[in-house]
Amino acid sequence: MIPDYQTLMLPLLKLVSDGKEYKYRDLIERLAIEFEVTDEERKELLASGNQAIFDNRVGWAKTYLKKAGLLESPKRATFIITELGRQALEKKPDRIDVNFLKQFPAFLDFRSYSRNNNEIERDDTAVIENNEQTPEEVLDKAYQRIRKSLASELLNRVVDLSPAFFERLVVELLVKMGYGGSIKDAGKALGKSGDEGIDGTIKEDKLGLDVIYIQAKRWKPGNVVGRPELQKFVGALAGQGAKKGIFITTSNFTKEALDYTPRNETKIVLIDGEQLAQLMIDYNLGCTTQQTYELKKIDSDYFGEE
Numbered sequence: 001m002i003p004d005y006q007t008l009m010l011p012l013l014k015l016v017s018d019g020k021e022y023k024y025r026d027l028i029e030r031l032a033i034e035f036e037v038t039d040e041e042r043k044e045l046l047a048s049g050n051q052a053i054f055d056n057r058v059g060w061a062k063t064y065l066k067k068a069g070l071l072e073s074p075k076r077a078t079f080i081i082t083e084l085g086r087q088a089l090e091k092k093p094d095r096i097d098v099n100f101l102k103q104f105p106a107f108l109d110f111r112s113y114s115r116n117n118n119e120i121e122r123d124d125t126a127v128i129e130n131n132e133q134t135p136e137e138v139l140d141k142a143y144q145r146i147r148k149s150l151a152s153e154l155l156n157r158v159v160d161l162s163p164a165f166f167e168r169l170v171v172e173l174l175v176k177m178g179y180g181g182s183i184k185d186a187g188k189a190l191g192k193s194g195d196e197g198i199d200g201t202i203k204e205d206k207l208g209l210d211v212i213y214i215q216a217k218r219w220k221p222g223n224v225v226g227r228p229e230l231q232k233f234v235g236a237l238a239g240q241g242a243k244k245g246i247f248i249t250t251s252n253f254t255k256e257a258l259d260y261t262p263r264n265e266t267k268i269v270l271i272d273g274e275q276l277a278q279l280m281i282d283y284n285l286g287c288t289t290q291q292t293y294e295l296k297k298i299d300s301d302y303f304g305e306e
Contacts, residue, residue, distance in 0.1 A: 002041050005057035005064075005134050006097035011035075012061050013070055013096060016081045017089055024077045028058050047140035048295075060134040064098065068107035136295070151277035154286055158276070159220055159250050166218045169285070170248060173276075174202055174214070176283040181206045204244065213237050216248040221273065225249045227256040230270075234262045243267065248276060 008031060015030055016022050032042060037054055044053045062079065065071040070085035081089075084104070093100060101107040133141070158169065171186045180186030180202040204210040215233050217225060230247065237245050243266050250273040262268065271279070280286050 002037060002044065002054050002057065003035050005060040007095075008035075008058055008061035009065055009096040009100075010093065012058070013065055013081065013085055013089060016071065016079060017086070019081060021074060021078050021080045024062065024079060027062070027079065028055055031058055046136055047144050048136070050295075051136070053137070056134055056136055064101060064107070065096075067110040068101040068104040070101075070104075139293075139295075147278075147281060150281060150287060151274065154280055155250060155273050155277045157286070158273075158280075159218065161218065163218065166216070169280075170214070170216050173279060173283060173285050174246075176285060177279070178206075179204060179212065201240075201242070210244065211242060213240060213242045213245040214248070215245065217250070219249055219251040221251050224252045224254050225257055226254045227260050230257050230260050230268065233268070234264075234266055237266055238264070245269070246271065249273060250276060 011031060011034055012027060015027060031037075032054065042052060042054055045051065046053055046056060062071065065085070066073065066079070068084075070082055070088055071079050072082050073079050088096070158166065161169065171180070171183065174180050175183055175186050186202055201211045201213050204212050213233075213236065215236070217229075219225070225247070233245060233247055237243070243264075245266065245268045247268060248271045252272045252274075253270055258270065
Protein backbone atom coordinates (compact mmCIF):
# COMPACT_ATOMS: atom_id res chain seq x y z
CA MET A 1 0.00 0.00 0.00
CA ILE A 2 1.32 3.44 -0.94
CA PRO A 3 1.81 5.61 2.18
CA ASP A 4 0.08 8.98 2.29
CA TYR A 5 2.17 12.13 2.05
CA GLN A 6 1.96 12.96 5.77
CA THR A 7 3.18 9.49 6.75
CA LEU A 8 6.23 10.11 4.56
CA MET A 9 7.30 13.30 6.35
CA LEU A 10 9.08 11.82 9.37
CA PRO A 11 10.92 9.07 7.42
CA LEU A 12 11.97 11.66 4.84
CA LEU A 13 13.40 13.97 7.50
CA LYS A 14 15.19 11.06 9.15
CA LEU A 15 16.82 10.11 5.84
CA VAL A 16 18.61 13.47 5.71
CA SER A 17 19.33 13.66 9.44
CA ASP A 18 23.06 12.97 8.88
CA GLY A 19 23.48 16.49 7.48
CA LYS A 20 24.53 15.33 4.01
CA GLU A 21 23.05 16.67 0.79
CA TYR A 22 20.66 14.31 -0.94
CA LYS A 23 19.28 14.40 -4.45
CA TYR A 24 15.50 14.40 -4.60
CA ARG A 25 15.38 11.32 -6.86
CA ASP A 26 17.56 9.38 -4.40
CA LEU A 27 15.18 10.24 -1.56
CA ILE A 28 12.26 8.86 -3.57
CA GLU A 29 14.10 5.60 -4.19
CA ARG A 30 15.16 5.23 -0.53
CA LEU A 31 11.63 5.83 0.70
CA ALA A 32 10.24 3.33 -1.80
CA ILE A 33 12.59 0.70 -0.38
CA GLU A 34 11.80 1.62 3.23
CA PHE A 35 8.05 1.34 2.70
CA GLU A 36 8.41 -1.71 0.43
CA VAL A 37 6.51 -0.03 -2.37
CA THR A 38 6.15 -2.58 -5.18
CA ASP A 39 7.00 -1.96 -8.81
CA GLU A 40 3.30 -2.08 -9.65
CA GLU A 41 2.55 0.56 -7.00
CA ARG A 42 5.40 2.71 -8.30
CA LYS A 43 3.71 2.70 -11.71
CA GLU A 44 0.33 3.84 -10.37
CA LEU A 45 -0.42 7.27 -11.79
CA LEU A 46 -2.66 10.14 -10.82
CA ALA A 47 -5.85 10.32 -12.86
CA SER A 48 -4.18 12.99 -14.99
CA GLY A 49 -1.54 10.42 -15.94
CA ASN A 50 1.20 13.02 -15.56
CA GLN A 51 2.90 11.75 -12.41
CA ALA A 52 3.26 8.63 -10.30
CA ILE A 53 1.18 8.72 -7.11
CA PHE A 54 4.12 7.76 -4.89
CA ASP A 55 6.41 10.40 -6.41
CA ASN A 56 3.67 12.99 -5.99
CA ARG A 57 3.25 12.16 -2.30
CA VAL A 58 6.99 12.29 -1.64
CA GLY A 59 7.04 15.63 -3.40
CA TRP A 60 4.39 17.11 -1.14
CA ALA A 61 6.03 15.70 1.99
CA LYS A 62 9.23 17.40 0.90
CA THR A 63 7.42 20.66 0.09
CA TYR A 64 5.69 20.87 3.47
CA LEU A 65 8.92 20.11 5.37
CA LYS A 66 10.70 22.78 3.37
CA LYS A 67 7.95 25.37 3.92
CA ALA A 68 8.15 24.68 7.67
CA GLY A 69 11.88 25.32 7.57
CA LEU A 70 12.95 21.74 8.43
CA LEU A 71 14.52 21.19 5.01
CA GLU A 72 16.35 23.50 2.68
CA SER A 73 17.55 23.22 -0.90
CA PRO A 74 21.15 24.45 -1.30
CA LYS A 75 21.01 23.76 -5.04
CA ARG A 76 18.59 22.46 -7.61
CA ALA A 77 16.84 19.17 -6.76
CA THR A 78 19.09 18.72 -3.70
CA PHE A 79 18.02 18.82 -0.06
CA ILE A 80 19.63 19.00 3.37
CA ILE A 81 18.25 19.12 6.90
CA THR A 82 18.25 22.47 8.69
CA GLU A 83 19.06 23.20 12.33
CA LEU A 84 15.32 23.51 12.93
CA GLY A 85 14.88 20.09 11.39
CA ARG A 86 17.49 18.60 13.73
CA GLN A 87 15.74 20.15 16.71
CA ALA A 88 12.45 18.65 15.58
CA LEU A 89 13.98 15.16 15.40
CA GLU A 90 15.58 15.59 18.84
CA LYS A 91 12.05 15.69 20.25
CA LYS A 92 11.64 12.12 18.93
CA PRO A 93 8.17 12.64 17.48
CA ASP A 94 6.11 9.55 16.68
CA ARG A 95 4.81 11.30 13.58
CA ILE A 96 5.36 14.50 11.65
CA ASP A 97 2.27 15.73 9.87
CA VAL A 98 0.46 18.98 9.10
CA ASN A 99 -0.66 19.40 12.70
CA PHE A 100 2.94 18.94 13.89
CA LEU A 101 4.19 21.54 11.40
CA LYS A 102 1.73 24.14 12.67
CA GLN A 103 4.15 24.94 15.53
CA PHE A 104 6.55 26.54 13.04
CA PRO A 105 5.83 30.19 12.09
CA ALA A 106 7.17 29.71 8.54
CA PHE A 107 4.62 26.96 7.89
CA LEU A 108 1.76 29.05 9.27
CA ASP A 109 2.83 31.93 7.03
CA PHE A 110 2.87 29.55 4.06
CA ARG A 111 -0.62 28.27 4.80
CA SER A 112 -1.96 31.78 5.32
CA TYR A 113 -0.38 33.01 2.07
CA SER A 114 -1.76 30.05 0.12
CA ARG A 115 -5.29 30.61 1.39
CA ASN A 116 -5.25 34.35 0.79
CA ASN A 117 -3.84 34.15 -2.71
CA ASN A 118 -5.79 31.13 -3.93
CA GLU A 119 -9.01 31.77 -2.02
CA ILE A 120 -8.83 28.38 -0.33
CA GLU A 121 -11.17 28.31 2.61
CA ARG A 122 -10.12 26.83 5.94
CA ASP A 123 -12.66 24.00 5.57
CA ASP A 124 -11.27 23.05 2.15
CA THR A 125 -7.74 22.91 3.52
CA ALA A 126 -8.94 20.77 6.41
CA VAL A 127 -10.51 18.30 4.00
CA ILE A 128 -7.18 17.85 2.22
CA GLU A 129 -5.30 17.36 5.48
CA ASN A 130 -7.84 15.04 7.13
CA ASN A 131 -8.04 12.83 4.05
CA GLU A 132 -4.26 12.75 3.91
CA GLN A 133 -4.40 13.40 0.18
CA THR A 134 -2.19 15.72 -1.79
CA PRO A 135 -3.86 18.67 -3.55
CA GLU A 136 -3.42 16.93 -6.91
CA GLU A 137 -5.16 13.81 -5.58
CA VAL A 138 -8.09 15.87 -4.29
CA LEU A 139 -8.38 17.60 -7.66
CA ASP A 140 -8.06 14.29 -9.52
CA LYS A 141 -10.83 12.69 -7.49
CA ALA A 142 -13.13 15.65 -8.09
CA TYR A 143 -12.34 15.47 -11.81
CA GLN A 144 -13.11 11.75 -11.90
CA ARG A 145 -16.46 12.31 -10.16
CA ILE A 146 -17.42 14.95 -12.71
CA ARG A 147 -16.25 12.75 -15.58
CA LYS A 148 -18.17 9.73 -14.26
CA SER A 149 -21.35 11.80 -13.98
CA LEU A 150 -20.89 13.11 -17.53
CA ALA A 151 -20.27 9.58 -18.86
CA SER A 152 -23.48 8.35 -17.23
CA GLU A 153 -25.47 11.20 -18.75
CA LEU A 154 -23.93 10.63 -22.18
CA LEU A 155 -24.75 6.91 -22.10
CA ASN A 156 -28.37 7.64 -21.15
CA ARG A 157 -28.63 9.96 -24.14
CA VAL A 158 -27.04 7.40 -26.49
CA VAL A 159 -29.42 4.62 -25.43
CA ASP A 160 -32.38 6.86 -26.28
CA LEU A 161 -31.07 7.73 -29.75
CA SER A 162 -32.72 6.63 -32.97
CA PRO A 163 -30.89 3.88 -34.90
CA ALA A 164 -29.88 6.40 -37.59
CA PHE A 165 -28.43 8.86 -35.06
CA PHE A 166 -26.60 6.07 -33.26
CA GLU A 167 -25.14 5.00 -36.60
CA ARG A 168 -23.80 8.49 -37.23
CA LEU A 169 -22.41 8.66 -33.68
CA VAL A 170 -20.42 5.45 -34.10
CA VAL A 171 -19.13 6.61 -37.48
CA GLU A 172 -17.99 9.96 -36.06
CA LEU A 173 -16.32 8.36 -33.07
CA LEU A 174 -14.38 5.87 -35.17
CA VAL A 175 -13.23 8.61 -37.55
CA LYS A 176 -12.15 10.80 -34.64
CA MET A 177 -10.15 7.83 -33.37
CA GLY A 178 -8.33 7.63 -36.71
CA TYR A 179 -10.32 4.95 -38.48
CA GLY A 180 -12.28 5.10 -41.73
CA GLY A 181 -10.56 8.02 -43.43
CA SER A 182 -13.23 10.70 -43.89
CA ILE A 183 -16.75 10.90 -42.49
CA LYS A 184 -18.02 10.41 -46.05
CA ASP A 185 -15.98 7.23 -46.61
CA ALA A 186 -16.90 5.82 -43.22
CA GLY A 187 -20.57 6.63 -43.74
CA LYS A 188 -20.62 4.62 -46.94
CA ALA A 189 -18.94 1.67 -45.24
CA LEU A 190 -21.32 1.70 -42.28
CA GLY A 191 -24.52 2.49 -44.08
CA LYS A 192 -26.39 -0.73 -43.33
CA SER A 193 -28.62 -0.36 -40.29
CA GLY A 194 -30.94 -2.67 -38.43
CA ASP A 195 -31.41 -4.68 -35.27
CA GLU A 196 -31.19 -1.43 -33.28
CA GLY A 197 -27.53 -1.18 -34.26
CA ILE A 198 -25.22 -1.12 -37.27
CA ASP A 199 -23.09 -3.67 -39.03
CA GLY A 200 -20.46 -2.98 -41.67
CA THR A 201 -16.80 -2.50 -42.42
CA ILE A 202 -14.50 0.45 -41.97
CA LYS A 203 -10.95 1.23 -43.01
CA GLU A 204 -8.36 0.53 -40.33
CA ASP A 205 -6.38 3.56 -41.47
CA LYS A 206 -6.81 6.49 -43.84
CA LEU A 207 -5.10 4.60 -46.66
CA GLY A 208 -7.40 1.63 -46.35
CA LEU A 209 -4.58 -0.90 -45.96
CA ASP A 210 -6.83 -3.16 -43.89
CA VAL A 211 -10.51 -3.48 -43.07
CA ILE A 212 -12.22 -3.83 -39.69
CA TYR A 213 -15.66 -5.35 -39.29
CA ILE A 214 -18.00 -3.45 -36.98
CA GLN A 215 -20.99 -4.61 -35.02
CA ALA A 216 -22.81 -2.29 -32.63
CA LYS A 217 -25.74 -3.03 -30.34
CA ARG A 218 -27.77 -0.12 -28.96
CA TRP A 219 -29.11 -2.11 -26.04
CA LYS A 220 -30.41 -0.81 -22.75
CA PRO A 221 -28.51 -1.63 -19.51
CA GLY A 222 -29.44 -5.07 -18.25
CA ASN A 223 -29.72 -6.53 -21.74
CA VAL A 224 -26.14 -7.79 -21.75
CA VAL A 225 -24.18 -9.22 -24.64
CA GLY A 226 -23.33 -12.87 -24.10
CA ARG A 227 -20.89 -15.29 -25.65
CA PRO A 228 -23.37 -16.49 -28.34
CA GLU A 229 -23.50 -12.98 -29.85
CA LEU A 230 -19.71 -12.89 -30.06
CA GLN A 231 -19.59 -16.34 -31.63
CA LYS A 232 -22.06 -15.17 -34.28
CA PHE A 233 -19.85 -12.14 -34.85
CA VAL A 234 -16.78 -14.32 -35.29
CA GLY A 235 -18.73 -16.45 -37.73
CA ALA A 236 -19.67 -13.33 -39.69
CA LEU A 237 -16.01 -12.32 -39.78
CA ALA A 238 -15.02 -15.75 -41.08
CA GLY A 239 -17.67 -15.47 -43.80
CA GLN A 240 -16.15 -12.17 -44.90
CA GLY A 241 -12.60 -13.49 -44.68
CA ALA A 242 -11.92 -10.82 -42.04
CA LYS A 243 -9.52 -11.12 -39.10
CA LYS A 244 -10.30 -7.96 -37.12
CA GLY A 245 -13.50 -6.80 -35.50
CA ILE A 246 -14.93 -4.26 -33.06
CA PHE A 247 -18.05 -5.10 -31.09
CA ILE A 248 -19.65 -2.02 -29.53
CA THR A 249 -22.57 -2.14 -27.13
CA THR A 250 -24.28 0.46 -25.00
CA SER A 251 -24.86 -2.22 -22.34
CA ASN A 252 -22.32 -4.70 -20.94
CA PHE A 253 -20.69 -8.01 -21.75
CA THR A 254 -21.15 -11.13 -19.66
CA LYS A 255 -18.10 -12.71 -18.04
CA GLU A 256 -18.32 -15.58 -20.55
CA ALA A 257 -18.23 -13.07 -23.39
CA LEU A 258 -15.24 -11.25 -21.91
CA ASP A 259 -13.39 -14.54 -21.44
CA TYR A 260 -14.17 -15.74 -24.96
CA THR A 261 -11.17 -16.11 -27.27
CA PRO A 262 -11.64 -17.20 -30.90
CA ARG A 263 -9.64 -20.26 -31.86
CA ASN A 264 -8.46 -18.77 -35.12
CA GLU A 265 -6.34 -15.65 -35.55
CA THR A 266 -9.34 -13.34 -35.34
CA LYS A 267 -8.87 -10.32 -33.06
CA ILE A 268 -11.93 -8.72 -31.47
CA VAL A 269 -12.04 -5.52 -29.44
CA LEU A 270 -14.99 -5.23 -27.06
CA ILE A 271 -16.32 -1.79 -26.14
CA ASP A 272 -19.10 -1.65 -23.54
CA GLY A 273 -21.33 1.27 -22.66
CA GLU A 274 -18.99 2.75 -20.07
CA GLN A 275 -16.00 2.58 -22.42
CA LEU A 276 -18.09 4.07 -25.22
CA ALA A 277 -19.02 7.04 -23.05
CA GLN A 278 -15.39 7.51 -21.93
CA LEU A 279 -14.23 7.48 -25.56
CA MET A 280 -16.86 10.08 -26.42
CA ILE A 281 -15.45 12.29 -23.65
CA ASP A 282 -11.84 11.70 -24.73
CA TYR A 283 -12.62 12.59 -28.34
CA ASN A 284 -15.07 15.43 -27.56
CA LEU A 285 -18.07 13.78 -29.17
CA GLY A 286 -21.43 14.82 -27.75
CA CYS A 287 -19.78 16.99 -25.11
CA THR A 288 -17.96 20.29 -24.99
CA THR A 289 -15.27 21.81 -22.78
CA GLN A 290 -16.81 23.97 -20.08
CA GLN A 291 -13.66 25.12 -18.30
CA THR A 292 -9.94 24.38 -18.49
CA TYR A 293 -7.46 24.39 -15.60
CA GLU A 294 -3.69 24.28 -16.00
CA LEU A 295 -1.54 22.86 -13.21
CA LYS A 296 1.89 24.42 -13.22
CA LYS A 297 5.03 23.94 -11.21
CA ILE A 298 8.37 25.70 -10.80
CA ASP A 299 10.69 25.42 -13.80
CA SER A 300 13.91 24.41 -12.04
CA ASP A 301 15.92 24.77 -15.25
CA TYR A 302 14.97 28.44 -15.52
CA PHE A 303 16.16 29.26 -12.00
CA GLY A 304 19.24 27.01 -12.13
CA GLU A 305 22.66 28.62 -12.19
CA GLU A 306 24.30 25.78 -14.08
